[in-house]
Amino acid sequence: MIDGKDKSSIIQMFHVHKYYGSKKALVDISLNVSKNDFLFISGPSGAGKSTLLRLLYLGEPVSEGQVLVDGMNLSRISRKKIPFLRRKFGIIFQDYKLISTKTVFDNVALVLEASGKKRKFIEKKVRSVLRTVGIERRINALPPSLSGGEQQRVAVARAVVGVPRIILADEPTGSLDSDSADIILNLLKGFHTHGGTVIVATHDKELIRKAGGRILYLKQGRLLGPAPI
Amino acid sequence: MATYYHRAVQDIKDNGFLSAVTIITIALSILIVSAFALFFTNANNVMNHWKKSARIMAYLKPGISQKNFPDIKRKIQEIYGVQDVNFISKEEAFKKLKEQMKRQSSILMNLNENPLPDAFEICMIASSQRDEKIEEIATRIESLPSIEDVEYGRKWLERFTNIFDLFRLAGYAMGGIFFMAAVFIVANTIRLVIYTRREEIKIMRLVGASEKFIRGPFYIESIIQGTLGGIIGIAVLFITFKLISSNVEHSFKYELLNIKFLSPEFYCGIILCSMFVGWLGCYIALKQFLKA
């Protein structure tokens, strides 16, 4: 499974450690994610799932070890290249991270504006994505006026709108009822079907069971390999 | 670029009060500095005018007969550097004086006799308009037997020039202080906007926005503020100038008071400088408060 020469791999971690002061959040993690994988990182709360995702998009640097993403060595890339790295990802944050002063449309459009797309294209694309996640009616609403499930859908829309190579989803069904959770799962599956790579960090066993896919189990910062459900 | 502009304008609208205060502060700084500049350019023009039109007045000894005048005039005219010699009779001079002192003419009325001497007014050729030359010519005129006294404005002008230079220095210092104050105000505004937008900036970075994308609108915003401040400052100065100068022109019709507004090059330069203030303020704020 851990094979650096695998041509189809898109993410590789080699003996990665992450410390917060003396606290060890991740210990000696090595893993390989292939293109078009649908991978779950599961484990109890506090296991280090969110931390692992953060290392991938350089939300934080590793303490030790190497991370490769789509050919980029994260410990070597310059500050200027970080935006390019991040555009490879569509990230669904556990706390959504929507801009509360901007409308749903503007929140989603931001990704395309940041990558320099034309106004007309943005207009069309954002509308179509919002339609896909079923939140077109709230296009001019501000995020705080939306329910948790609606915000989650906006977060998904923003994650997929830039056609990223990889989607990172941190507890994407965290506080949702099972119908909303199903909608999110279907969206992720749709992205996967179209050739995208998906990594989901969750402790939601129900979600993992429904989705099917590769599962890695984390406990106290250590990778325990394919997990028993 | 259109997106940057859009976001910048939105920022200015969202922080309306703050932006207004910033623009007004810049406008006031520009107004004060350019008012000084206006004063100095005009004072400078007046002084140059005086310097250029430097004349020597040569007063004749009393009791010299009128038929000697052409001879004296000829002698003065022969001195190298003299361009033109005009005779001003004491009657003429007295009439002029009365005109100039209309209000106080009662003082003159009480005089039984005209106290003024006959005089020659001497203009010099351009190459002799320098202080040493003027002095040399004046000395030679003074040595003529029928001349009692000569007068030329050199001493007085020199002292005035010194004071003027001192003022000019103070003007530069003030310009510098207002420049820094304006930069500081812009930097502070941008700092506050960064603060209110800190969450948004963090999120933009997470979704892959480049620093250029994040910083661009701040620059546009502060350059817009600088430009507006500059234009408003100059406009207020212009209006004030028009009001004052039309009043002044009605009461005096002196050649000396031919005051002019700043040249287009000059006020465009000031507006450019004001834009630069915006840019610099933004640069400082981003450098300090928007660490990547």
Ligand SMILES: Nc1ncnc2c1ncn2[C@@H]1O[C@H](COP(=O)(O)OP(=O)(O)O)[C@@H](O)[C@H]1O
């Ligand atoms: N910024 C941080 N500073 C200090 N400790 C942290 C920080 N982020 C996470 N941790 C710690 O690292 C461990 C893993 O956290 P996290 O990755 O959030 O777990 P999970 O997402 O699996 O619940 C936890 O013990 C948490 O307290």
Ligand SMILES: [Mg+2]
């Ligand atoms: Mg977590």
